[in-house]
Structures are given as structure tokens and as C-alpha cells.
Amino acid sequence: MHRAARYAFLQSTSTKSCRFLILSSFRQGKIVPYKLTDIGEGIREVTVKEWFVKPGDKVSQFDNICEVQSDKASVTITSRYDGLVKVLHYKIDDVALVGNPLVDIELEEQLDNEISQEENAQERHPQEKPEMDRASIFPKDVVMSGENLLGKVLATPAVRRIALENNINLKDVTPTGRDGRVLKEDILAHLKGRFGNAEEEKDSGKVAPVKEYAKHMWKTMTKALSIPHFTYSDDCDVTKLMLFREEIKGALKREGISLTYMPFFVKAASNALEKFPHLNAWLDEESQSVKMVEQHNISIAMDTPEGLVVPNIKNVQNLSIVEIARELNRLQQLGKKCSLPLSDITGGTFCLSNIGTIGGTYMKPVILSPQVAIGAVGKIQKLPRFGERDSVIAVNLLSVSWSADHRVVDGVTVAKFSNKWKHYVENPLLLALGI
Ligand code: CAO
Numbered sequence: 001m002h003r004a005a006r007y008a009f010l011q012s013t014s015t016k017s018c019r020f021l022i023l024s025s026f027r028q029g030k031i032v033p034y035k036l037t038d039i040g041e042g043i044r045e046v047t048v049k050e051w052f053v054k055p056g057d058k059v060s061q062f063d064n065i066c067e068v069q070s071d072k073a074s075v076t077i078t079s080r081y082d083g084l085v086k087v088l089h090y091k092i093d094d095v096a097l098v099g100n101p102l103v104d105i106e107l108e109e110q111l112d113n114e115i116s117q118e119e120n121a122q123e124r125h126p127q128e129k130p131e132m133d134r135a136s137i138f139p140k141d142v143v144m145s146g147e148n149l150l151g152k153v154l155a156t157p158a159v160r161r162i163a164l165e166n167n168i169n170l171k172d173v174t175p176t177g178r179d180g181r182v183l184k185e186d187i188l189a190h191l192k193g194r195f196g197n198a199e200e201e202k203d204s205g206k207v208a209p210v211k212e213y214a215k216h217m218w219k220t221m222t223k224a225l226s227i228p229h230f231t232y233s234d235d236c237d238v239t240k241l242m243l244f245r246e247e248i249k250g251a252l253k254r255e256g257i258s259l260t261y262m263p264f265f266v267k268a269a270s271n272a273l274e275k276f277p278h279l280n281a282w283l284d285e286e287s288q289s290v291k292m293v294e295q296h297n298i299s300i301a302m303d304t305p306e307g308l309v310v311p312n313i314k315n316v317q318n319l320s321i322v323e324i325a326r327e328l329n330r331l332q333q334l335g336k337k338c339s340l341p342l343s344d345i346t347g348g349t350f351c352l353s354n355i356g357t358i359g360g361t362y363m364k365p366v367i368l369s370p371q372v373a374i375g376a377v378g379k380i381q382k383l384p385r386f387g388e389r390d391s392v393i394a395v396n397l398l399s400v401s402w403s404a405d406h407r408v409v410d411g412v413t414v415a416k417f418s419n420k421w422k423h424y425v426e427n428p429l430l431l432a433l434g435i
Pocket of ligand 1: 259262356
């Protein structure tokens with residue numbers, strides 16, 4: 001029986017008690033290697049970040065098996081079978097290859113026969129990819145967390161193991177996960193706080209392999225070396241923008257939305273792109289053509305605990321500044337947990353980077369191929385400038401730097417686009433009205 005059909009069959013014909021009966025009558029069956037299926041986006045390998053099961057654990061379909069991290073996103077792998085976990089093929093931080101077994105699962109006998117039939121069918125029709133293959137992989141954010149029964153602290157077995165090995169009471173760890181779940185990063189932060197500098201000294205000579213997000217950065221930045229960058233910078237007076245934001249950010253805070261400058265910069269980019277669609281585009285080197293994209297999917301360079309990652313806010317042309325803020329907040333929350341799913345990372349059409357949260361003025365931003373342009377802003381600084389009749393006045397200046405692919409974009413286009421962006425950033429009311 002087709003796996004999806006079998007699952008539907010189990011759902012529709014088995015009442016909960018029947019399902020329980022099936023599990024309770026578990027008998028030894030065939031051991032199947034559960035392979036890492038194709039995650040898409042050309043991902044060939046992933047790093048195993050966390051196991052949610054251990055040998056001897058009973059699993060049901062859709063139970064979490066492990067969390068893996070590709071160079072683009074974090075993915076939770078779930079079980080496709082009911083059965084007993086026999087072997088884990090990787091240790092934490094090992095690199096797993098697509099197509100190779102992740103775990104061996106001893107099947108429940110009833111399903112054993114069906115799996116054999118499916119495998120036979122698959123061999124006969126290898127091009128037919130069962131829907132359950134795709135259903136077994138969920139972006140981390142759509143996987144349900146466990147239940148907090150009897151006031152127990154929520155944590156995965158991996159986190160519990162770290163707590164046990166380091167003699168930590170999980171109740172002492174500040175949780176940041178959903179429903180108060182203690183995440184791995186929480187316990188690591190707790191440990192770091194406990195051992196502080198000693199741990200850093202111990203690590204000072206450590207060799208760190210380039211993995212995950214950094215691996216993606218390696219690829220994209222190496223690719224960017226072949227792009228002739230045209231870079232252009234300017235200063236913007238953001239005094240009015242600062243007053244405008246000050247007026248509304250309190251009210252939004254009460255609604256749980258953090259309004260920084262970024263949503264204004266993103267909206268200004270989208271408004272300016274309406275006039276310069278050549279900059280919201282993908283370059284196809286092979287066919288030497290540029291595709292202007294209708295959607296403004298603005299990529300945001302984001303600093304996360306695992307390094308640089310660049311998710312994008314989709315269809316900014318249809319979003320208000322507040323909606324952009326809400327979406328940015330969501331991406332930042334996921335970024336903090338290194339849990340950004342592929343859907344948030346792929347499809348960007350134009351990029352903005354705000355290194356001004358750390359400092360700096362002018363940059364030479366690096367283009368994120370196949371995009372053709374990127375902007376980077378520095379830190380807002382209060383500086384003296386000449387006003388009317390040569391009086392010296394204090395202004396709040398933001399420096400912005402743009403890079404464009406000079407094979408397909410000329411300097412004048414970049415300068416005109418920058419002027420348009422500056423017009424919106426300097427006049428937030430006109431930005432909000434789109435004038
Ligand atoms: N100048 C002055 N203050 C700034 C600022 C700037 N350019 N940018 C942000 N701030 C302020 C914000 O307004 C916020 O203050 P409030 O609490 O008063 O609102 C504070 O700094 C922190 O902002 P934030 O970082 O939480 O949020 P953001 O929307 O401004 O930026 C993001 C989001 C994702 C761009 C940022 O968090 C980040 O990761 N920056 C690093 C990007 C990066 O790595 N660039 C390099 C790419 S190449 O390696």
C-alpha cells in the first residue's frame with residue numbers, strides 16, 4: 001500500500017484504542033534503515049545537531065527523530081514508521097549524507113509486510129516519490145513541542161544528558177523555548193556562565209571545522225569573488241525618522257512588536273525598487289540574462305549564534321512598515337534559535353545589511369548571487385553639519401553603501417536608486433504614504 005494511503009488508512013479506520021492495540025501488540029519485525037531523504041535546494045549533507053531518540057526507544061510515525069542543520073536551514077526529521085529504534089548511525093555534530101541511513105528501526109510486524117510491499121513497489125517505480133517522504137520532514141518551527149505534565153521541566157534527552165553530565169538542575173536554567181522548554185543553547189549558555197573564562201581559555205587552541213551557516217557563507221562569498229562590484233556610498237539625515245519612530249514605537253511595543261529602523265529601511269528599499277526594477281532581479285550567468293522579479297523579497301543579513309544567515313521578508317511591496325516589523329521580529333526569533341526553515345531563507349531578490357547595530361560607517365557589501373544589488377547601513381551618529389546661513393547644527397546621520405553587479409547594472413542607476421531610498425528614509429511620512 002502506498003505510504004500516504006496507509007497512513008490515511010490508519011487514521012480513518014483505526015480508532016485511538018485500535019491504534020493503541022496495534023502498538024501494545026508490538027512484536028519483533030524487520031529492521032529497516034531509515035535514510036535521510038532529499039531535503040531539496042540541492043542539499044547533499046547535513047550536520048546532526050540533536051537526537052530525540054536513543055536505541056531501545058519506541059517510536060511512532062511523525063515522532064521527532066533528530067534535528068539536522070544544513071548550510072541553509074535547520075530541519076527536524078520525523079519518523080515514518082512505528083517501531084523500535086535499534087541503531088543511531090551518527091553522533092552529534094557528525095555530517096550525514098542524503099541517501100544514507102540515519103537510524104535503524106525495527107518495524108512493528110503488521111507494518112513490516114506493508115513496507116516490503118512498498119519497497120517492492122518503489123523498486124518497480126523508483127521515480128514515484130511517496131508523499132510520506134515529504135511529510136516526514138518538517139521545518140523545526142512547525143513541530144509540536146512536548147507537554148509539560150506534572151510540572152516537569154521540558155527538555156529533550158540530549159539536553160537532559162548535558163544537565164546530568166554537568167550536575168545541573170534543569171530548573172536552574174533559564175528556558176527560551178516554546179512553553180518554557182529548555183533548549184540546548186539555554187543549557188550551553190548556563191554552562192558558559194558557570195565556567196566563564198576558563199572554558200574560553202581551554203578552547204583557545206581549538207580547530208573549528210567550517211560547518212552549517214558558515215559553510216553556506218563560504219560558498220556564497222567565494223561565488224561573489226567573480227562578480228565585479230560597483231560600490232557607492234552616501235549619508236542620510238535620519239533626524240525626522242528618529243522622531244517618527246519614537247512617536248509610534250511605544251504603542252507597538254504594547255502590542256508585542258519591536259519597531260527598529262530596519263522596517264523603514266526595508267520599506268524604503270521596496271518603494272525605490274518600484275522605480276528601479278532592474279535592481280530587484282536574479283542574474284542567470286549561463287544564459288546571460290537578468291530576470292526582474294515582481295515580488296520584493298528583501299533579504300536581511302542577520303547575526304545569529306551560529307553566524308551570518310540571510311532570511312528574507314517576502315512581498316514587501318504589499319506590506320506596511322508595521323507588518324514588516326512583525327515579520328522581522330519573527331525571523332529574528334527563529335534566527336536566535338538557529339531554526340530558520342528553508343522557506344524563509346530562499347527566494348530573496350534584494351539584500352539589506354544593518355551592521356550599524358554593532359558600529360561602523362561605510363562598507364563594501366558583498367552581493368548575494370544570483371541577486372544583483374545589496375545595501376549596508378552603518379551606525380546612526382549625531383554629527384555637526386552646516387545649516388542655513390552657515391550655522392552649525394546637530395544632525396543624525398546614517399551612512400549607506402550599495403554594491404551592484406557592474407556587469408548588468410551601471411553606476412548611474414545605483415546613484416539614482418540611492419537618492420530615491422534616501423528621499424524615503426529622510427521623509428518617513430512620505431515613505432509611509434508611498435509618495
Ligand atoms: N544605528 C543606530 N541604532 C541602531 C541601528 C543603527 N544602524 N540599527 C539598529 N539600531 C538599534 C535598534 O533600533 C534597536 O534599538 P531599540 O531597542 O531602541 O529599538 C537596537 O539597535 C537593536 O536592534 P536589533 O538588532 O534588535 O534590530 P534591527 O531591526 O535594527 O536589526 C538585524 C535586525 C537582523 C539586522 C540585526 O539584529 C543584525 O543581525 N545585524 C547584523 C547584520 C550583519 O551581520 N551584517 C553583516 C553582514 S556581512 O557579514
